[in-house]
Amino acid sequence: MAEAHLDHDLAGRVAVVTGGAGGIGSALAAHLAAAGCRVAVVDLDLGRAEETAGGLAGGPHIGLAADVGDPGGVESLVGDTERRLGLIDIYCSNAGVITGQGLGADADWEAGWRVHGMAHVHAARAVLPGMRERRFGVFVVTASAAGLLMMMQSAAYTATKHASVAIAEWLAVNYGGDGVQFHCVCPQGVLTPMVLGGSATAESELKAAGNLLEPGDVAEAVMAAIAERRFLVLPHPEVHGYEQAKVADRDRWLAGMRRLLHRVTG
Numbered sequence: 001m002a003e004a005h006l007d008h009d010l011a012g013r014v015a016v017v018t019g020g021a022g023g024i025g026s027a028l029a030a031h032l033a034a035a036g037c038r039v040a041v042v043d044l045d046l047g048r049a050e051e052t053a054g055g056l057a058g059g060p061h062i063g064l065a066a067d068v069g070d071p072g073g074v075e076s077l078v079g080d081t082e083r084r085l086g087l088i089d090i091y092c093s094n095a096g097v098i099t100g101q102g103l104g105a106d107a108d109w110e111a112g113w114r115v116h117g118m119a120h121v122h123a124a125r126a127v128l129p130g131m132r133e134r135r136f137g138v139f140v141v142t143a144s145a146a147g148l149l150m151m152m153q154s155a156a157y158t159a160t161k162h163a164s165v166a167i168a169e170w171l172a173v174n175y176g177g178d179g180v181q182f183h184c185v186c187p188q189g190v191l192t193p194m195v196l197g198g199s200a201t202a203e204s205e206l207k208a209a210g211n212l213l214e215p216g217d218v219a220e221a222v223m224a225a226i227a228e229r230r231f232l233v234l235p236h237p238e239v240h241g242y243e244q245a246k247v248a249d250r251d252r253w254l255a256g257m258r259r260l261l262h263r264v265t266g
């Protein structure tokens with residue numbers, strides 16, 4: 001599917017994938033490596049990052065430990081990547097966290113704002129000036145369908161993923177064009193440790209919303225969108241219809257969501 005649309009070659013490019021030792025991140029790293037990129041796999045744990053990097057095709061690839069919610073962590077991962085692999089062409093700001101149920105605790109909100117909000121801002125500050133100067137860059141934000149719609153059982157996940165979408169859109173308007181392209185990835189349920197290790201209620205909500213995809217399906221959709229220079233990546237295409245229904249009639253949409261919530265929580 002992706003090949004039919006390929007109109008620029010990623011071979012030899014340097015890519016960073018944050019949350020790269022996790023489900024969607026490691027699939028993204030594998031697809032970028034298969035396209036000929038040299039990949040820096042970034043995650044909280046160095047061992048997991050290096051193990052993922054070590055399993056990728058081609059190379060050289062590296063694994064790095066960094067907390068992307070920390071500006072110093074992002075600066076150092078960018079510096080390490082550029083020193084060891086070369087200037088960054090593709091940055092996938094993909095790391096994400098589960099942020100509690102219901103209204104959540106303050107710590108859930110803080111984690112969400114750090115990882116789903118500021119991590120993208122720190123990354124933009126660190127890599128966009130160089131990309132714009134070189135007139136080539138691909139900046140991918142992994143948000144969520146919850147950033148367009150809702151994760152009914154987590155206020156913090158919903159609000160902070162809306163922030164991810166807003167930041168990606170803002171960056172695309174301010175810095176898009178002239179060779180730099182932006183993408184915002186908004187899947188529903190994907191079979192990753194985040195979902196499989198999460199609560200049974202979150203899993204039942206995701207199942208009620210639609211099919212659970214494999215991480216590789218999401219990575220394939222991202223690669224196609226990069227090739228087509230298409231901003232919004234909807235691995236579950238039905239999300240487009242849900243979003244249209246939301247903007248067409250908010251009260252009807254909210255009533256439908258309340259019914260779905262009752263069904264999911266029994």
Ligand SMILES: NC(=O)c1ccc[n+]([C@@H]2O[C@H](COP(=O)([O-])OP(=O)(O)OC[C@H]3O[C@@H](n4cnc5c(N)ncnc54)[C@H](O)[C@@H]3O)[C@@H](O)[C@H]2O)c1
Nearest residue numbers: 019022023024044067068094095096144189190192193194
């Ligand atoms: N799985 C789903 O159903 C689903 C749906 C929509 C969106 N998403 C989003 O996709 C992205 C990837 O999630 P996943 O499903 O692969 O989950 P995952 O838990 O398998 O992977 C997330 C990775 O991010 C890493 N991470 C967390 N905080 C970090 C930090 N501060 N610094 C660096 N790394 C950090 C984790 O260690 C983990 O390896 C996330 O942004 C998530 O919110 C997932």
